[in-house]
Amino acid sequence: MFGLLAACATVFAVASCGSGSDPPPEPGPGRPGVLRILAGSEVADVEPLLDDLRAATGVTVRLTYTGTLDGAEKIIGHSSGADAAWFSSDRYLRLLPGGATAAVARTPVMESPVVLGVRSSLATKFGWTGNPNVTWSDIAAKVASGELTYAMTNPAASNSGFSALVGVAAALAGTSDALRASDIRGDALTSFFSGQTLTAGSSGWLADAFAARPQDAGGMINYESVLLSLQRSGRLHEPLTIVYPRDGIITADYPMLLLDPARRDEYTRVVNWLRSPAAQRRLQTDTNRRPAVPGVPLDPRFPAARLIELPFPATQAVADELLGSYFDRFRRPSHAIFVLDGSGSMAGQRLAGLKSALAGLTGGDTSLSGRFTRFRGREKITLLLFNSSVGRPREFVVTDAQASSPDLAAVRSYIDGLQVQGGTAIYSALTDAYHLASSSIVRDPGYLTSIVLMTDGENNTGLSAAQFRADYQELPQQARDVRTFCVIFGEARPDDLRSIATDTGGATFDARASSLAEAFKDIRGYQ
Amino acid sequence: MRGHRVLGLALAGLLTIGVLAVIVIPRIRPAPHKNETTVRALVSSEKQPFFSDPDVVAALGRAGYRLEITSAGSREIATTHDLSGFDLAFPADAPQADRIRRDRGISASYVPFFTPMAIATFAPVAELLTAAGVSSREGDHYLFDMRRYLDLVAAGTRWSQLPGNNAYRTDKSLLISSTDVRTSNSAALYLAIASYVSNGGNVVTDPGTAERITDRLAPLFLRQGYLDASSQEPFNDFLTIGIGKTPMVMVYEAQFRAHALARDGSLTNDMLLMYPSPTIYAKHTVVPLTSAGDTVGRLLTTDPELQRLAVRHGFRTADAGYGRQYAAERGSGPVPQLVNVIEPPSAEISERMISRIEAQYTKGPG
Secondary structure (H helix, E strand, O other): HHHHHHHHOOOOHOOOOOOOOOOOOOOOOOOEEEEEEOOOOOOOHHHHHHHHHHHOOOOOEEEEEHHHHHHHHHOOOOOOOOEEOOOOOOHHHHHOOOOOOOOOOOEEEEEEEEEEEEEEHHHHHHOOOOOOOOOOHHHHHHHHHOOOOEEEOOOOOOOOHHHHHHHHEEEEOOOOOOOOOOOHHHHHHHHHHOEEOOOOHHHHHHHOOOOOOOOOEEEEEEEEHHHHHHHHOOOOOEEEEOOOOOOEEEEEEEEEEEEHHHHHHHHHHHHHHHOOOOHHHHHHHHHHEEOOOOOOOOOOOOOOOOOOOOOOOOHHHHHHEEEEEEEHHHHHEEEEEEEEOOOHHHOHHHHHHHHHHHHHHHHHHHOOHOOOOOOOOOOOEEEEEEOEEEOOEEEEOOOEEEEEOOOOOOOHHHHOOOOOOOOOOOOHHHHHHHHHHHHHHHOOOOEEEEEEEEOOOOOOOOOHHHHHHHHHHHHOHHOOOOEEEEOOOOOOOHHHHHHHHHHHHOOOEEEOOOOOHHHHHHOOOOO | OOOOOOOOOHHOOOOOOOEEEEEHHHHOOOOOOOOOOEEEEEHHHHHHHHHHHHHHHHHHHOOOEEEEEEEOOHHHHHHHOOOOOOOOEEOOOHHHHHHHHHHHHOOOOEEEEEEEEEEEEEHHHHHHHHHHHOOEEOOOEEEEHHHHHHHHHHHOOOHHOOOOOOOOOOOOOOOOEOOOOOOHHHHHHHHHHHHHHHHHOOOOOOHHHHHHHHHHHHHHHOOOOOOOOOHHHHHEEEEHHHHHHHOEEEEEEEHHHHHHHEEEEEEOOOEEEEEEOOEEEEEEEEEEEOHHHHHHHHHHHHHHHHHHHHHHOEEEEEOOOHHHHHHHHHOOOOOOOOOOEOOOOOOHHHHHHHHHHHHHHOOOOO
């Protein structure tokens, strides 16, 4: 089951840019008998039930996947082209202006708390095995002592990360009450999130990456359902001990939202089927979700221990304060190395698209998703242009994250001056980027370093793929651990870029059907 | 028995919560008979399951009526919703109905059914609160002392600070879970009870007192953080997630009773109701806007079958005898006779209090 979830999540990363899955829903009115649902990738593991759903209800469900904030933006703007929406949570959406009234009906379908999975050897060492009294403060102490690192999704891109951020902030505030801005304990949170050594834009991709590279993190904060699925997949080198912090967790209730009242009949049939006792039992067995319907007993795979639910902020102001502080102060700062194709084929529209995408990241994109994907405080950005040869790297450090700051103005000015000509020396550039990353990690070990490779063509000069790989293998382990996220654009060879992503633990993002701006924003979730 | 089974399904299936929804009830049924009169009704959202019940639809159909339901929050019905084109308005509460009647010079109204506010909780919590002097056992239900509760909240009491607490050890604040007072009538009634107690046992009648008292009571809602818009949702959390999220939740008695009477397996043995002392009745009141609306209002109040169906949905009706008889048939105890019951403030005072809390959300709790 987990394999499927992971596969869907991987497809999602690519699919959000328009290849590898259904085309985005057509704008305009829907059709009777069809329910077009804008969904988060975290519900992709329900797809195997949809044939039976159609047989029982006569309704064809079409899922199109997108990120949390992107989805919220479309729902509020009434531009989703979907009849319904299905994400793991709608709480943030409903704090936004217009968010509470965007849906005409809301029905929780299943439940999963966001909890911590720890490698069992560590859990034993910490005395956490079978221990119901572990608190977030205990976890924070193990992070502070350097004994625990963990994986967690980007809280602006994925609800599991956002739930964890809110829960940890509430628990460490010591009140367990709804968080107010004045309760946020910055120092404690900076210490806690210094332990986050792996991030991602989706919960499924995070789980894959965690399983594939045990050296990256000692534990993972994720949905209980993802942790249980991973546990059962046989892909872990070492089993996980799932810790349910005693001071509380936040549970996702996967509400299905009706957006178009004209599809109420289809919607009602779909949610009634999903909430039927038989479907609820299947969701437990196949997807490790807890039932959302009273009267369906809890499967023994879930611990009977009582989980304390932590409150969620009451206002968008508090939620945004928390998100902003996470990026500017709490998390490990990111070092993003952009390896950008400056060959002749990029001239014209393509170069304009690249400049606009990068300018968007400096604060030019004021959309909801743009606000949380832009360059943040403390971040290091290296721009490395290449054509037939590799240019001189240009590094920027963001000390002031405001869009009007001199730091970001300098980035914009550099981007404005980009010129293109000549050939495409992809592997020479990537080799340089890894050497740059290698020395940078030694200099500044506190950063999370990643590489973005954007090209619109195939390698036609400089080092070969084999020469790059040979060089890469000689790098120190911590440099080899730097992931490369590849943007497929123009006439780039997807297979070449997928190999690079696979070899380095990265992912590919297809900008051919959408735009460089969309691809870059998606990648930001993984940096 | 068929009816019971259908009700069970309706309850299981129709937990779909209408935030603001237009539904033509008989969509799943054949086209309306030519001789049926279509009546457009603006109804508070917690009554949607009642009007979606196929037996209710059929009983109205036998009388020659087909209802086209638009559901909205009671506050919205009384304050902002455009009533033109509707035959009747059916808010959850008398003050809101009064306001519509006064604004439009309508004298008639009908109260087909009513239900008191109650607190759904778990036996260990009720016992813990009894030990702390907040609740007391009265036969097969509990009374919940609102004065004592408000004192504990004002003192910032946490569950972990209650004496002898081994049942519910958490540092969370002792707070009744509720809905969002900006959208939901059940939260507005909770505020009405709290304001009465805070005002020394008097209904708040003047704006100055309303504002002063609301500032003291706003934390009842703001400290809970994010709140659901509609009363079905926290009750659903009570039933599924349970004590860890909602150790006690403000509900309509009807919500709990409907599940108890349907015996649909959603209530466990340790779930029970405490009645706030004082409590308040949500008097579901029909305000007729046309003569067809008037006929339907009278029908809902006098038709024996529709009255029986209301009892099945957990409501109290004028015929308490039938309520007792039906409860006995379903192996459930009768609803308690409540003595300490108060009247809500006027719609204008209620609106003033809610707006004051709304302003705190906008400026943020700090």
